[in-house]
Amino acid sequence: MLTKKEIEQLIDKKNSSLKIVKPTVTPKSSAVWNSFSHIYVKDIKQEYVVCNQCEELLIYKPSSGTNSLSKHISSCQKVKTTASHNQTTINQFYASSKNEPAIPDRVKQEINVACAEFAALDSRSFKTIHGIGFKNLAQKIFDAGKYLPISKDINVEKLLPHPTTISRQINKLYNQKHQQLVSICEKMLEYTVVVDSWKDIHTGIQYCGISLHHINDDWKLYCFVLGCYHYDLESNSAINTRKFVESKLSDYKLQLNENVYIVSDNEPKMLSTFRLNCQRIGCSCHFINKQLEHMFTKKEIDKSPVQCDLAQVLFERVKKIVSHLRRSHKQTKMSKRVQTYSETRFNGAYHMLQVFLDIFDELGLVLDNINLNEYLLLDKEFLEQVCSFLKVFDEVIEQLSDDKQPTIYKVLPLHQRLLNECEVKPNDCEARRLKTVWVLQDVHYISCLLHPSLKQFQIAPHEKSKAMDLVKAELLKRQSSTSSGSSIINITPCSSTKSSTTSKSQQLTPTTQNILLECFDHPAEDEDPVLVPSPEKELTQY
Structure with missing residues (x-):
């Protein structure tokens, strides 16, 4: 709850998080509510009300009654004999911008x-x-x-204040915010935890980052970074990693169970760490990035050769020239700064190659003889083709990296979009890995089916029957035991369900403003509405 002074400051600043709401007056309500309005900050009701006439803030608690409000009405000189029953708009509490004091130009310039x-x-x-x-x-x-x-x-x-005083205040502020977050976490029943670990190659220190994602009852997504911790256990075994994560979650009154989802990378250690007592989902961006990393840096995967020789030669030559430009500081003479390749950056190869392509014609003027020979061996047309191919992967990674809204429903259609982009040949080991290693989980199928623009599975018609079976199974699982005698949804293989979408081929355009739009279903033809569908047919009709 905010103090009176803090609320007044929000009103003065015209903060959009503050709302003035006229209470609903019923025959049993006190007459004083015709003259007062409630105050909400970030949709949280405050312990203060505001007079509709004089705009003064008064403290109000339901346990204290309305005596203090009645006294204010008798003393308020601006209270009118007739009160309006319309909802008070927040604009009347704000002064007009025309009445704001003008700031002299001299002051602005200073x-x-x-x-x-x-x-x-x-x-x-x-x-x-x-x-x-x-x-x-x-x-x-x-x-x-x-x-x-x-x-x-x-x-x-x-x-x-002195820097030391600020450092002390930081600790107090952290403790205060930590307690607020703990009180929020205690009320969570279902949430998702994202875990990632890495090692500093220079210091050898290992870190573990943990973030929390939760959707409240109003369907609003909240994201909290719990911390970036120094991993201080003896070994990096799966047992110790699990112990470390659980200890950090316990600081916020959180624990892993079957209702908690864990998102992590797809390394063997993480697979073993979160195998039990939680639902682990592999990071899709990590899947994609690893396959692209293999394409440019590996000669062999799972004892099978990586047949990307031309792309790897191009990658190594560009990487060598970029490294030279970074060391010699010659990039200051070019229109763009070159970017070095980083394994930890999603689609790092694309960003390096694309910037290199953008300044390709400028490089001949700044390179020395040794690197100029490497530059002359590059095929610009082939570089353009590689960048065009990688751009689709970069767009998919961008779609899946949204931190403002859930992206779980995008995984299946974008996975199929990449498969459609890659022409898988019998001896193409790398393209096959994109299909076999990046394994979709049940939640990907269910969330895709529940999205109105993806439910027909026109981007991947062969996956629709599996999604239907999974959703039906989840519906049966959630049926109340008291409805055992009522109608039961009939789970039958969806391949027998009549669907016109399985025979349609998805025509993909090579370039669009949003790659996800390519995956949406085509508008369906109007059908005769069913007034009262039976439970057995409702899901199928959806």
């Missing part, structure tokens, strides 16, 4: 100069000025000036 000096003297990014934290600091200092005597010159250094 602030502009001071911001430029701040960025230059402290080596800070220009975007720092627009950061939430910087704006809050500037507003606090500005507000402090209202309470200081005008006649005296105040040294701002007396307002700013």
